[in-house]
Every structure is written in C-alpha cells, then in structure tokens.
Amino acid sequence: MVETVNLGSVKAEVLRKRIKHMHLGVFPPEGAVRISAPEDVALDTIRVFAISKLAWIKQQQRKMKAQPREPEREFIDRESHYVWGRRYLLQIQELAVPASIALSGKNMRMTVRPGTPTDKRQALLEAWYRTQVREAAQPLLRKWQAIMGVQPGKLLVQRMKTKWGSCNPKTGLIRLNTDLAKKPPEHLEYVIVHELAHLIEASHGERFVATMDMFLPKWQLYRQELNSLPVRHEVWGSVR
Incomplete structure (x- = not known):
C-alpha cells in the first residue's frame, strides 16, 4: 500500500x-x-x-x-534535430545498407533500410547520441580527474528522465544523460565537473558549492543555461 x-x-x-x-x-x-x-x-x-x-x-x-519541451519527433525529412547546440535538418535515405547517421553541413543524414518504422529510426538516433556523449565525455573525464584529484569509476551513458547526470560517491560510477549530445559542449563539461565534485563532497552543501566555485567559476551560469533549454518530449507514466 x-x-x-x-x-x-x-x-x-x-x-x-x-x-x-x-x-x-x-x-x-x-x-x-x-x-x-x-x-x-x-x-x-x-x-x-x-x-x-x-x-x-x-x-x-x-x-x-x-520549462519548454521539444515537439514530438516524427523522424521525417526536414525535421529539426540538435547536436552540440547546433540545429540540423534531417535527411532520410532509404538504402539496402547498414543503418547510419552522418552530419554534412547543416544536415543530419540518416540512412535506413526501406520501410524502417519511426520507432527504429528513433532508436538509431538515440544510440548515435549515446555514442556522441561517450566519445566527448572520455577526454573530459581524464582532464578533470587530473585537475580535481579524484578517481571516477565506470561511465554509463543512458536515457534519463529526471537528471542530466548522477554520481555514486561510494563506487565512483558516473551516469550521463544521452540528451547532453543535443546541448552546447560546455554544458556536458559542467555536468561532468558537477558529478566529479560529488567524489569530494557527496551532498550539495556549502563544501560542494565551494568546490564548484574553485574548479569551474561559471558553473552556475552553465546550470542556468542548461536548465532553461527545452527538454525532450516525453510520455510520462508514474514515477517509481
């Protein structure tokens, strides 16, 4: 009950x-x-x-x-999608080759097999975003763990409904939201520094704020910018 x-x-x-x-x-x-x-x-x-x-x-x-929300995506030609804060227009190519996504100029070219349904196109883009975040996060983690003198554990990149990232201070596990690939690069860096700071101070108290102020003086500006940008369209069930 x-x-x-x-x-x-x-x-x-x-x-x-x-x-x-x-x-x-x-x-x-x-x-x-x-x-x-x-x-x-x-x-x-x-x-x-x-x-x-x-x-x-x-x-x-x-x-x-x-907070504004993104419109529901249909994954069709000329639809807007964002990568690292820049807007791209989706181009769908239906070819009998392995699925892929590539950026070219102002376009995001999505190659899929003929008849690929919307949910499969969405899953392809989700996986591509996940790879973008992981590849961008690795050098940032190496940079900041050396600067901050901390040792993070495993990195997980996944779809997250309620957070941009999280850190388990006991295990060092860092989780990052796949949607960070849509936001400007400095926002990913802010989230990484934020989560690494929890390896110094687990709470969000005065020591945490002082740690963030020392290592990333503009962190509150980045947080405000990130939290003012549209978040994904989502079908919400009950929270558990």
Missing part, C-alpha cells in the same frame, strides 16, 4: 526502504513529490520533514512547469 502525506496543496508519495535517512525528490513533468523513508519512521515525522522542504518543493514544481 502506497502511503501519502498531505502538505496542503501538495501531496507526497512515501516509499519505505531499508535506508537510514529520508530523501525527497520532485519529478517532472508536473512536479510529483516522492519521499524515500526508513521503514520504522512514523508518518508524522515524515510529514514534518516534508513541510520543512515545502518552499523548495514549490520552487522546483514552478521550474518544471515553466
């Missing part, structure tokens, strides 16, 4: 887990609130914790509702 706490105009879903501390998240597209809580914590205690975060919750919800 799913528990909820009522915060007036806001309702929060409570998920019980084998953890020591409570964690609160606000998720797109409408700002659904989810609290992960230890199994033995009273619901009233969880409600008090959520109320203490209510101003932040509402701020995040306003941001999510205001």
